Amino acid sequence: MALLLLSLALAAAAPAPTPTQASCPAVSPALPAELAPWTAAQPLAAAMRVEALGTARLALGTAKDLALGQTGQVHYALRPERPGGSVSHGGMAQFMVARAGIYRVAMSNAAWLDVVANGKSLESVGHGHGPDCSGIRKMVDFQLVPGDYVLQIAGSGTSDVRVLVTGVPAE
Amino acid sequence: MILRGVAALLIGVATLAGGVGAGAGQDAAARKPAGLSADAAMAALGRRLFYDGDLSIDGSMACSTCHGQRHGFAEGNRSHPGVTDEPGRRNVQGLANVGRRRSLTWGDATIRTLEAQALVPLLGENPVEMAMKGQEAELARRLSGNACYTRLFAVAFPETGGRIDLAGVTRALGAFQRGLVSDAAPADRFVRGDQGAISMEARAGAALFGQHCAACHAGPDYTDDHFHRIGAPDPRDRGLGDVTGRADDDGRFRTPSLRNVAVSAPYFHDGASATLGDAIRRHGMTFAAPEEATLVAWLATMTDQAFITNPRFAYPDGPCEVG
Numbered sequence: 001m002a003l004l005l006l007s008l009a010l011a012a013a014a015p016a017p018t019p020t021q022a023s024c025p026a027v028s029p030a031l032p033a034e035l036a037p038w039t040a041a042q043p044l045a046a047a048m049r050v051e052a053l054g055t056a057r058l059a060l061g062t063a064k065d066l067a068l069g070q071t072g073q074v075h076y077a078l079r080p081e082r083p084g085g086s087v088s089h090g091g092m093a094q095f096m097v098a099r100a101g102i103y104r105v106a107m108s109n110a111a112w113l114d115v116v117a118n119g120k121s122l123e124s125v126g127h128g129h130g131p132d133c134s135g136i137r138k139m140v141d142f143q144l145v146p147g148d149y150v151l152q153i154a155g156s157g158t159s160d161v162r163v164l165v166t167g168v169p170a171e
Numbered sequence: 172m173i174l175r176g177v178a179a180l181l182i183g184v185a186t187l188a189g190g191v192g193a194g195a196g197q198d199a200a201a202r203k204p205a206g207l208s209a210d211a212a213m214a215a216l217g218r219r220l221f222y223d224g225d226l227s228i229d230g231s232m233a234c235s236t237c238h239g240q241r242h243g244f245a246e247g248n249r250s251h252p253g254v255t256d257e258p259g260r261r262n263v264q265g266l267a268n269v270g271r272r273r274s275l276t277w278g279d280a281t282i283r284t285l286e287a288q289a290l291v292p293l294l295g296e297n298p299v300e301m302a303m304k305g306q307e308a309e310l311a312r313r314l315s316g317n318a319c320y321t322r323l324f325a326v327a328f329p330e331t332g333g334r335i336d337l338a339g340v341t342r343a344l345g346a347f348q349r350g351l352v353s354d355a356a357p358a359d360r361f362v363r364g365d366q367g368a369i370s371m372e373a374r375a376g377a378a379l380f381g382q383h384c385a386a387c388h389a390g391p392d393y394t395d396d397h398f399h400r401i402g403a404p405d406p407r408d409r410g411l412g413d414v415t416g417r418a419d420d421d422g423r424f425r426t427p428s429l430r431n432v433a434v435s436a437p438y439f440h441d442g443a444s445a446t447l448g449d450a451i452r453r454h455g456m457t458f459a460a461p462e463e464a465t466l467v468a469w470l471a472t473m474t475d476q477a478f479i480t481n482p483r484f485a486y487p488d489g490p491c492e493v494g
Contacts, residue, residue, distance in 0.1 A: 081486070082236060083224070084224040085224030085227065086313060086316065086317070087230035088224050088230030109231075111231065155224050155230065155231045156231060157227075157228075157231035158229070
């Protein structure tokens, strides 16, 4: 499933809105295999400091309901491009990539996200929204090499967000 | 309906009672660092507010969420949903030299000041963007908790004692945006007589542009600030007709400025034209491919790199301007 490549240079702009929940069928449509774990999320507290990232690890292909903190409590690895207001929420989590490839971050709201490595925010290679009525509000793709990455979530309008980091199958 | 809505918004600002006195107005002169005028403080305050998500109900959306500097303070999407996920109505316009515009939106000739325009995303309900209608006191409460804001309001608005309210917010946003001046694009240097500032191809495009486009895309910002109809009116968005109620105004939209147009795709009020070529052809003009390429090359020279990378317009990372 190819993402809409609206702008390669765009890090994580908001995509077009998905249909409202009210207009969705009672039974959610089936998701493609790489997104199937979306519906089986487990809770996880996001890290508020870099030192706490070890307690907020995301396994690839496993969805988490991240509990975020107030923006003022979060000490990001790197100042997010869009930090959000004092009443917004944010947090961090860590994930590890063993094989080079394109990886997708799917989220349930339109909060800003950065994938940080070696002190830099990586540029995305594509973005879009999830399948209609899936609850996936945005998806952002990154070309990654083996290593550890920090997922930063900033300016969330809600105090929790569902997140799934997963590999993108080659077309 | 929309006219009444705008009038109500303006009245709302004029009668706003939800502001918070900073209690520092009498100390403003003492706190003001040497050289920082009230105008400079207002612009600095406006810059901070422009990037602050606290101007939206859930803290998730700032002015800069849609008006991104790298896009000439426009955006790379057709439109942008608001904080409630209500779809955006129209494509986001760039802000280069916005202080010179005679009206401020795609389809409403009555919004003639940046202060009035700011109320559209802040308080507007068609569509809901930042969802702050009725939350003016909450906005003042949030901003009052920020010591830098308190000091900047005090210096910027000594006449109100540094009162933190919506009227001050919109004045400050206007002050910042009036400083978004762009005049260093290759096209500017070419117009000033530097023939070498642009390529031969772009010069050919400039000549074509002068013959076919400049009647409406006129002047230093490539807009006549008037409302024109291109193509058949769309009943889903009547443009100026939505505001005036006149059928003659249906489908009329304000000529957009073309400054930084090459970095602000997609195009037109509905964002439905993905590329410059699409936008050119949507005007009903047909050029041979090489001619169209020259026009696109000319349009690309309107990108002001100094403007879209100017750190003075970027997110304010530095310390508060008032110590």
